[in-house]
Amino acid sequence: MSYPPPRYSGPAGALSATFRPADAPPDLVIGSRTTVGHLATGATTDGAFGLYRWDMAATPPADTTPRGHYHRTFAESFFILDGTVSLLTGDRWIDAGPGDYLYVPPGGIHAFANNSGLAASMLVLFTPGAPREPYFRELAEIVASGRRLTEQEWTTLYARHDQYEAPV
DSSP states (O other): OOOOOOOOOSOOOOOOOOOTTOOOSEEEEEETTTTEEEEETTTTTTTEEEEEEEEEOOOOOSSOOOOEESSSSOOEEEEEEEEEEEEEEESSSEEEEETTTEEEEEOOBBEEEOOOOEEEEEEEEEESSSOOHHHHHHHHHHHHTOOOOOHHHHHHHHHTTOOOOOOO
C-alpha cells in the first residue's frame, strides 16, 4: 500500500486547520433522546470523511430494535466514548462499551441502538465524506412532527441517502 496522490501542492504549509470546542452546541436534535454534533462534514473535509458525535440520553430501552441496513458508496465506523451501545455486526448484536470500535465496509450490514437505559456517546465516521446531514435532518423532522411514513416513503427516503434495508 502506498500514499494516495497529493491533495496539496503549495510551496509551504497552509493556515487551514479548523477547531470545534468541546462545549459547542449540538448541530441537530433528534427527538428527546439524541443530539448530534457535526464535528467534520464531507463538505468541510473536501469529501475525505465525515465525523459526527452521537449523544444518546438515558431512556428506557426501545420496544423494537432497528433493522439492519447497508450503504453502497461509503464505509461507516463507530467508536464508543461512554456508556453501552448495541451494534449490529452483520448477523449478530453486540453490546459495545467505551473504547470499542466497529468498522463496516461498503455493503456491510449494520445498525445501532442505545438499549442500555443509560446515556451513551459515540463517534460515527463516514469515509469518504458522504453528505449525511440532510438525511439526519430529515429523520429529526420526522421524529419532531410525529409523522408516520409508509413503507414506500421510507424506501424512497433511504434511496435518496444511500441507505438500503437489509433482508430480514
